[in-house]
Amino acid sequence: MENRVLYPGSFDPITNGHVDIIERGLKLFDSIVVAVLKNPKKRGLFSTKERVAMILEIFAHEPKISVQAFDGLLVDFAKKNQARIVIRGLRAISDFEFEFQMALMNRKLDEETETLFMMPSVGYSFLSSRMVKEVFFLGGSVHNLVPEIVEKKLEQKLSQGKFVLSP
Ligand SMILES: Nc1ncnc2c1ncn2[C@@H]1O[C@H](COP(=O)(O)OP(=O)(O)OP(=O)(O)O)[C@@H](O)[C@H]1O
Numbered sequence: 001m002e003n004r005v006l007y008p009g010s011f012d013p014i015t016n017g018h019v020d021i022i023e024r025g026l027k028l029f030d031s032i033v034v035a036v037l038k039n040p041k042k043r044g045l046f047s048t049k050e051r052v053a054m055i056l057e058i059f060a061h062e063p064k065i066s067v068q069a070f071d072g073l074l075v076d077f078a079k080k081n082q083a084r085i086v087i088r089g090l091r092a093i094s095d096f097e098f099e100f101q102m103a104l105m106n107r108k109l110d111e112e113t114e115t116l117f118m119m120p121s122v123g124y125s126f127l128s129s130r131m132v133k134e135v136f137f138l139g140g141s142v143h144n145l146v147p148e149i150v151e152k153k154l155e156q157k158l159s160q161g162k163f164v165l166s167p
C-alpha cells in the first residue's frame, strides 16, 4: 500500500517553513497531499484558489506532491484520500498546546488517523504566514522566507491595493 500522508494548513501564503516540512516529508513518505483549508470564518489575504495555485507552481516538478482544498473534518478528508498519517510542523513552543489538543481530538474522532510532528530547520522555527504578511505590509523584506512566486504574488496584492490584514 502506498504510504500517502496529508499535510493540512491554511497556507495563507505558503512559507519556506512549510516548504521545509514538505521536503522533509518527501524523504519519508511516498506522496504528500497538501490540504488547503477553506475557512469561511477567517478572511485570508489569498483566496483558496490562489493558495492552491501557488503551491502547485512551487512543486510543479515534484510528482509526489498533490494539492487539494478541503473543508469539514480533517479525519474525514484523510479517509477520503486514503491517508492514515497527518503531518504537522512544530515551531517554537508556541505551537505545542494547540497542536496537542487538535491531535488528541482527531484521535478521538478517528483512532486510525495518526498525527506526526516534524521540526523545521531552526532558521524557520519562528516563521509564520501571519508574520510574513505583517512584515511585508510594513515594507520589510520577506526574501528567503517565502518562495519567489509568493513574493511576487504579495507584491501584486499590494500594487492592486488588495492587501488586507485580517485581525
Ligand atoms: N515555519 C514553520 N516551520 C514548521 N512548521 C510550520 C511553519 N509554519 C507553519 N508550520 C506548520 O504548518 C502547518 C500549517 O500551518 P498554517 O498554514 O496554519 O501556517 P501558519 O504559519 O501557522 O499560519 P498563521 O500565521 O496564519 O497561523 C501547521 O502544522 C504549522 O505548525
Ligand SMILES: [Mg+2]
Binding pocket: 128
Ligand atoms: Mg498558525
